[in-house]
Amino acid sequence: MKRVSVLGATGSVGCSTLDLVGRDPDAYRVVALTGGANVALLAEQARRHRAEIAVTAHEAALPELRDRLAGTGIATAAGAEALCDAARRPADWIMSAIVGAAGLPPGLAALEQGTTLALANKESLVAAGPLLMDTARRHGATILPVDSEHSAIFQALVGEDLGAVERIVITASGGAFRDWPLDRLAAATPQEAANHPNWDMGQRITIDSASLFNKALELIETKEFFGVAPRQVEALVHPESLVHALVGFRDGALMAHVGPHDMRHAIGYALNWPERRALPVERLDLAAIGQLTFRTPDEDRYPALRLARRVMEQGGLSGAVFNAAKEAALDAFIAGRIGFLDMARVVETVLDAMARDIDAHRPEKAVIALDTVRQADHLARERAGAAMAALP
Ligand code: NDP
Numbered sequence: 001m002k003r004v005s006v007l008g009a010t011g012s013v014g015c016s017t018l019d020l021v022g023r024d025p026d027a028y029r030v031v032a033l034t035g036g037a038n039v040a041l042l043a044e045q046a047r048r049h050r051a052e053i054a055v056t057a058h059e060a061a062l063p064e065l066r067d068r069l070a071g072t073g074i075a076t077a078a079g080a081e082a083l084c085d086a087a088r089r090p091a092d093w094i095m096s097a098i099v100g101a102a103g104l105p106p107g108l109a110a111l112e113q114g115t116t117l118a119l120a121n122k123e124s125l126v127a128a129g130p131l132l133m134d135t136a137r138r139h140g141a142t143i144l145p146v147d148s149e150h151s152a153i154f155q156a157l158v159g160e161d162l163g164a165v166e167r168i169v170i171t172a173s174g175g176a177f178r179d180w181p182l183d184r185l186a187a188a189t190p191q192e193a194a195n196h197p198n199w200d201m202g203q204r205i206t207i208d209s210a211s212l213f214n215k216a217l218e219l220i221e222t223k224e225f226f227g228v229a230p231r232q233v234e235a236l237v238h239p240e241s242l243v244h245a246l247v248g249f250r251d252g253a254l255m256a257h258v259g260p261h262d263m264r265h266a267i268g269y270a271l272n273w274p275e276r277r278a279l280p281v282e283r284l285d286l287a288a289i290g291q292l293t294f295r296t297p298d299e300d301r302y303p304a305l306r307l308a309r310r311v312m313e314q315g316g317l318s319g320a321v322f323n324a325a326k327e328a329a330l331d332a333f334i335a336g337r338i339g340f341l342d343m344a345r346v347v348e349t350v351l352d353a354m355a356r357d358i359d360a361h362r363p364e365k366a367v368i369a370l371d372t373v374r375q376a377d378h379l380a381r382e383r384a385g386a387a388m389a390a391l392p
Helices: 012-022 039-048 059-068 080-088 101-112 122-139 148-156 182-187 203-211 213-226 263-272 303-314 318-334 342-353 355-359 370-389
Strands: 002-007 028-035 053-056 075-078 093-096 116-119 142-145 165-172 233-237 243-249 254-258
Touching (some): 002 012, 002 080, 002 101, 012 028, 012 039, 012 263, 028 039, 039 059, 053 059, 053 080, 080 101, 093 101, 093 263, 101 116, 101 122, 101 318, 101 370, 116 122, 116 263, 122 142, 122 318, 122 370, 142 148, 148 165, 148 213, 148 243, 148 254, 165 213, 203 318, 213 233, 213 303, 213 318, 213 342, 303 318, 303 342, 318 342, 318 355, 318 370, 342 355, 355 370
Parallel strands (some): 002 028, 028 053, 053 075, 093 116, 116 142
Antiparallel strands (some): 243 254
16 A cells, blocks of 8 residues: 655645545555645545544644544644654655645655655745755655646656757646736736636636746746756747647657646656556547647746746745745735736845845755755745835
């Protein structure tokens, strides 16, 4: 039996993971499940999958979690350190699906036990890519990408030599505002941004898809995970969201991964890897789909892409700063405190303001310690607060 833990079990990716695990109860034993505020769902999942332990990120929610699991024999815990302890519990496969930089410490803790980490939490690669990859190497752990684009690239590279790769293209639906006139974007609301044309995902990633901050994170993630040069990574708007990524080789071949908008494909691939087993996802009827379209993204509409390129070139701490400033700006947008277009302004202001801190941590390949990443994250959130207060 494969021992499985799911960090961020109550979220969109976490629920899809447990959907797959639950379809084959004889194949899996669930070790740890973690969640945040949704204690009712966490307790229900822990009961249904007979987890060893359920952990909430919020200490104040522990009494409720205990009450809900009373008499089941399932252990409970709460808080940031308890999340890392959950990730340290021996398991063969751990899903990292906490949203945001909060996913980094538990992800590192999981890697330290030399396990297989299925990585949906792109923010940890953006904030601390070299640290994450180095931790995996030192502990003999495996990281499998779960972001659909990165799973697609990974699949296109099976049996290939990375040295033969010329370029990697990741696709973007263009998000909720793809076809909006530019002058309407300033007034776009969080509710409008959270309405993705193709994918059903958590609120934060859906809004990040509308601004293309999600694609910006994924460009950086591609560079960090596959170790390619920034100039080899590009994004292409593909409204149908069926081609997830393409890998271009030096002989001119372009290998595309085509699949339905269903995260259970990428999650299932990582769950079954290195085998390919049947998955309960739609089979595409290409004749019915008829056509697939692509276009170059407009950087006036999506300044996040320009900022991603800057971060890829700068390396070092710039990813941690970029991600933290983006998270702070997104919080403020969701709370109605800043406008949709202000998010990119705030992130750029913070990157400018912290240029010296970022420069102090060159060269790019150096592994930066978790404490330094955390300090940069903290400072970037403070600077983002100041930048937002100064907005007109
Ligand atoms: P959701 O918002 O749906 O879920 C996030 C999960 O993280 C929930 O379990 C949530 O708990 C938990 N959580 C939130 N804040 C904290 C915290 N501070 N500490 C610990 N746990 C916390 O996110 P998604 O499932 O959409 O995304 C998860 C990750 O996967 C993200 O990094 C995202 O970018 C990535 N991803 C998601 C895809 C998708 O299709 N959704 C596709 C590709 C990548 P609770 O809900 O109980 O508060």
